Amino acid sequence: xxxxPSAEQGIFMxxxxxxxxxxxxxxxxxxxxxxxxxxxFWFWLTVVLTGIFVAVYGYFYHFRPESRRLFSMxxxxxxxxxxxxxxxxxxxxxxxxxxxKLPGAFWLYNDQLQLVFSPLQSVSKKRRRYSHPRxxxxxxxxxxxxxxxxxxxxxxxAGEKIExxxxxxxxxxxxxxxxxxxxxxxxxxxxxxxxxxxxxFIMGRVIDTMPFYLLITAIFCYALSRYMVGxxxxxxxxxxxxxxxxxxxxxxxxxxxRHDEVGDLAIDFNDMADKIEQMIRAQRRLFGDIxxxxxxxxxxxxxxxxxxxxxxxxxxxxxxxxIEKEVARINSLIEEVxxxxxxxxGNINExxxxxxxxxxxxxxxxxxxxxxxxxxCQVSLKMAADCTISGRQQLxxxxxxxxxxxxxxxxxxxxxxxxTLSEHDRSLVIRxxxxxxxxSEADIGKLFEPFxxxxxxxxxxxxxxxxxxxxxxxxxxxxNGSIRxxxxxxxxxxxxxxxxxx
Amino acid sequence: MxxxxxIDDDNELCDLLAEYLxxxxxxxxxxxxxxxxxxxxxxxxxxLIILDIxxxxxxGLDVLKNLRSRINTPVIMxxxxxxxxxxxxxxxxxxxxxxxxxxxxxxxIARIRAVFRRLALTSEENNDxxxxxxxxxxxxxxSASRTAEKGGVSLGLTEVEFAILEQLMRSAGxxxxxxxxxxxxxxxRLTYDDRSLDVHMSNLRKKIGHGNxxxxxxxxxxxxxxxxxx
Numbered sequence: 001x002x003x004x005p006s007a008e009q010g011i012f013m014x015x016x017x018x019x020x021x022x023x024x025x026x027x028x029x030x031x032x033x034x035x036x037x038x039x040x041f042w043f044w045l046t047v048v049l050t051g052i053f054v055a056v057y058g059y060f061y062h063f064r065p066e067s068r069r070l071f072s073m074x075x076x077x078x079x080x081x082x083x084x085x086x087x088x089x090x091x092x093x094x095x096x097x098x099x100x101k102l103p104g105a106f107w108l109y110n111d112q113l114q115l116v117f118s119p120l121q122s123v124s125k126k127r128r129r130y131s132h133p134r135x136x137x138x139x140x141x142x143x144x145x146x147x148x149x150x151x152x153x154x155x156x157x158a159g160e161k162i163e164x165x166x167x168x169x170x171x172x173x174x175x176x177x178x179x180x181x182x183x184x185x186x187x188x189x190x191x192x193x194x195x196x197x198x199x200x201f202i203m204g205r206v207i208d209t210m211p212f213y214l215l216i217t218a219i220f221c222y223a224l225s226r227y228m229v230g231x232x233x234x235x236x237x238x239x240x241x242x243x244x245x246x247x248x249x250x251x252x253x254x255x256x257x258r259h260d261e262v263g264d265l266a267i268d269f270n271d272m273a274d275k276i277e278q279m280i281r282a283q284r285r286l287f288g289d290i291x292x293x294x295x296x297x298x299x300x301x302x303x304x305x306x307x308x309x310x311x312x313x314x315x316x317x318x319x320x321x322x323i324e325k326e327v328a329r330i331n332s333l334i335e336e337v338x339x340x341x342x343x344x345x346g347n348i349n350e351x352x353x354x355x356x357x358x359x360x361x362x363x364x365x366x367x368x369x370x371x372x373x374x375x376x377c378q379v380s381l382k383m384a385a386d387c388t389i390s391g392r393q394q395l396x397x398x399x400x401x402x403x404x405x406x407x408x409x410x411x412x413x414x415x416x417x418x419x420t421l422s423e424h425d426r427s428l429v430i431r432x433x434x435x436x437x438x439x440s441e442a443d444i445g446k447l448f449e450p451f452x453x454x455x456x457x458x459x460x461x462x463x464x465x466x467x468x469x470x471x472x473x474x475x476x477x478x479x480n481g482s483i484r485x486x487x488x489x490x491x492x493x494x495x496x497x498x499x500x501x502x
Numbered sequence: 503m504x505x506x507x508x509i510d511d512d513n514e515l516c517d518l519l520a521e522y523l524x525x526x527x528x529x530x531x532x533x534x535x536x537x538x539x540x541x542x543x544x545x546x547x548x549x550l551i552i553l554d555i556x557x558x559x560x561x562g563l564d565v566l567k568n569l570r571s572r573i574n575t576p577v578i579m580x581x582x583x584x585x586x587x588x589x590x591x592x593x594x595x596x597x598x599x600x601x602x603x604x605x606x607x608x609x610x611i612a613r614i615r616a617v618f619r620r621l622a623l624t625s626e627e628n629n630d631x632x633x634x635x636x637x638x639x640x641x642x643x644x645s646a647s648r649t650a651e652k653g654g655v656s657l658g659l660t661e662v663e664f665a666i667l668e669q670l671m672r673s674a675g676x677x678x679x680x681x682x683x684x685x686x687x688x689x690x691r692l693t694y695d696d697r698s699l700d701v702h703m704s705n706l707r708k709k710i711g712h713g714n715x716x717x718x719x720x721x722x723x724x725x726x727x728x729x730x731x732x
Contacts, residue, residue: 292582296512299604303518306607310525324606331604338582359719394697 035232039225047217071164071173074191079175082108082187086179089116105139106189107146109153116185118143138170142190153186164191231255231262235269247277281345288341291334298334302327336467339398340450343474348392355396357387357421357428357499364400365419372408378416379408385423389499395475396499402468403432403483403495410436410493427481428499435492444485448473472497503529504618505547509539509565510554510580519552522607528614536560540568543575550614553597554580555588563591570596574661576617580605593701596660599688600698616689623686624648624665636671639730641710643668652710662687663706666699670717670727679724 085108088096094117105119119142142149148167155162156174165172167190174188234255241249250273255266305327309320342348361381369379389396407417415435422429439447446452451466473483481499488494506528510516516532523530531548533539536557543551543565551569555562566577579592579600589600598620599613634645640653643664650657650667659667665687670678684692684699692699703725707717718726 295582295604296515299512300515300518302604303515303522303607307518307522307525327604328606334604335602356719 036225036229039229040221043221043224044218047221048214051213051217071191074189075173075175078106078173078187078189079177082106082175082177082185083179085187086116086177086183086185090179090181090183105142106187107149107153109150109157109186109188111157111184113150113154113157115146115150118146119190142167142170149188152188156186156188157184228262231258231266235262235266238269238273242273242276247273247280249273284341284345288338288345291337291341294330294334298327298330302331333467336471340467340471340474343395343471343478348395348478352390352392354388355391355393357389357396357430358383360393360397360400361419361421361430364397364404368401368404368408368417371405372411372417375408375411376414377408377411379404379419380416381419381421383421385421385428387421387423387428387501389428389479389501391479391499392475395478399472399475399483399497400430400432402472403497406468407432407434407436407493407495410434412436423501424498426501428501430497430499431494432497433488433492433494435488438487438491438493439485441487444487447485448483503527504549506530506614507539507543507548507551508532509534509536509543509551509557509562511535511556511558512554519607519610523611526611534558536562536565540565543569544572546573548575550617551575551577552580552610552614553577554603555582555592563588563595566592566595566597570660576621576661578610578613578617589698590701590705593660593662593698594705598662612690618689620665620687620689623689636668636674638671638674638727639716641667641671641716643671657709659706659709660702662702663709666702666706667710670725674727675729677720677724677726681724683724 089108107118108116110116119139145167149172152162152165152167152172152174156176159176162174165174170190172188172190174186177185177187179185231251231254234253235251238249238251250270251266255262256270257263258266302324305320305323309317309324312320361383365379365381372379404417404419411417411434417435418431418433420429420431420433422431447469450470453466469483476483476497476499479499481497484496484498486494506523508516508519508523508530510519510532511534513532513534516534520530520532531542533542537559539553539557540560553562553565557565562579566579569575569577576598577596579589579597580603581588581592581600582603589602592600598617601610601613636643636645641650642652643650645668648661648664650659650664666683669683669686680699681691684690687702688698703717710716716728718728720726
């Protein structure tokens with residue numbers, strides 16, 4: 001038998017497809033195919049945006065007014081202290097003025113823009129408190145920046161309103177004061193570093209705590225998403241199994257124990273599945289029961305027909321032969337319907353055991369070539385592998401027979417049906433290739449439907465019940481296998497029964 | 503004329519069958535329930551019993567079990583079509599053959615004749631070989647008493663199982679073709695999807711013992727009883 005590379009490739013390619021499908025399944029098992037990620041990111045985004053909103057809102061509606069209030073309080077204090085300082089200066093001279101306990105360092109200018117006392121002087125009496133090296137360097141830098149401060153003072157004397165200015169990285173606040181004698185002075189002080197400033201708030205607090213904030217929210221969002229999506233994934237698995245024909249698939253995990261909407265949904269799903277299962281089982285049973293009940297009258301009909309045959313003259317025989325033929329047809333139809341119904345309801349009596357595929361194929365092919373002889377149609381068998389599998393022999397035999405009989409039925413006279421057994425990736429492939437008319441691509445998928453016949457087939461009376469392939473597929477599926485159908489290059493049809501090896 | 507007992511609860515079918523059997527020169531009696539059927543069968547005088555599985559009062563399989571514990575009248579079971587379990591159980595309990603229902607009466611007649619033919623064949627052989635006792639390793643078949651023993655213990659084989667074992671042991675070391683074996687032990691050739699020989703064979707193997715691979719299946723041809731190497 002010649003090999004057909006296209007077919008081999010077909011198998012290989014579809015196996016690869018299966019692999020990537022499996023990977024997808026793996027991902028979706030962990031992340032619920034996107035739902036988990038969606039939940040997670042949207043929750044997280046919401047939490048992060050809320051955090052940012054709260055920060056901005058707090059800044060504009062709480063922090064800024066608050067800092068303004070502090071600022072004006074500072075200014076009031078400065079003006080009070082400044083007043084005290086200039087009063088002491090005018091009445092008792094600079095020494096006395098310096099002895100007045102003034103908080104903080106400040107510059108005091110008289111109306112000639114002369115520095116009455118510098119920050120250094122203003123803190124000289126409180127040296128101890130300001131002996132911190134950082135403060136000293138600050139004072140030094142103030143001395144260097146004195147011209148800038150003087151400029152601020154000048155502007156204040158000129159009547160300019162200055163909220164604050166920045167010099168040497170410190171915020172300066174100045175105020176125009178009038179002494180008791182009516183002289184004008186300008187006092188300028190710096191706000192202590194601890195004074196919260198907007199830049200600190202945004203740059204310091206928010207940015208510094210951001211990673212921590214993101215981590216914490218991410219953890220919580222992760223937990224929440226799992227909590228929400230976990231049961232949905234469970235539900236999804238159950239409904240998928242159910243749709244895949246596992247009528248006993250139910251939600252059994254944590255979802256069912258939750259007392260919330262998702263839990264209710266799980267319970268509802270199970271209720272629905274129960275009802276559908278009942279309905280389907282009832283329908284399938286009906287299918288079988290009807291066929292079963294048909295048998296008694298049919299058995300009588302058959303006996304009656306043959307009795308009649310004995311009594312009738314030879315001229316009437318063809319009609320009786322016809323009746324017998326039709327009875328036989330109904331018989332095999334009933335048998336197939338029952339078999340199908342049994343397979344569908346999972347009512348399998350046969351036990352699994354080790355079966356010799358080579359022996360089965362040899363026997364089936366022998367029988368089939370005997371059948372094919374009438375039409376000069378040969379069956380060739382080629383077995384590349386020596387295989388035993390664990391399975392139910394009668395079902396496997398039935399599956400192979402049904403497919404092979406189809407092939408012979410559609411084969412033209414003087415043609416060959418090629419049967420090969422080979423091994424591909426730990427699967428056994430029984431390939432049955434004929435030179436028949438093939439099937440239009442659109443119909444291939446429908447071939448497994450019970451009683452489906454393609455249009456051309458209905459016109460020709462090829463016999464058969466229309467259940468053969470459906471039975472074969474069910475039987476093979478029970479062994480976790482599959483059947484692949486395709487048209488053959490150069491005319492004909494190929495059916496591949498794929499059984500997982502042991 | 504051969505007496506045939508039909509035990510089936512379908513009255514009309516029984517009537518028709520009786521008529522058909524009469525036309526084929528048999529003498530049928532019809533009983534419509536299991537218990538009476540068993541009693542009638544045990545009362546004796548029948549050459550063959552046709553037994554339906556689905557019966558009121560007493561299941562066909564129970565009837566068969568009771569029957570086999572006392573008499574050896576050949577039994578043809580009527581099983582539901584495609585119901586493998588009934589078929590296997592029936593043959594295991596000692597039915598000589600089975601026929602899935604609905605069946606062609608012609609097929610039934612053929613089966614009945616086959617059973618009679620086999621009986622005639624074995625009795626002929628018995629006459630030919632009055633001391634037909636074969637012993638290979640620890641298995642021993644006695645054609646006269648129609649019993650098989652393994653290490654002195656009776657294997658409790660049914661008629662057909664005994665016939666298979668006897669045939670295989672007689673030609674031990676040689677392959678016995680499936681069809682020839684079927685003709686000899688069932689009295690007929692196997693049709694396309696006839697599994698009855700396989701069922702008998704697997705029952706026989708079970709009874710001989712799983713560890714014993716004396717009976718080998720030769721792919722595509724038949725069976726071989728292996729002579730132990732000395």
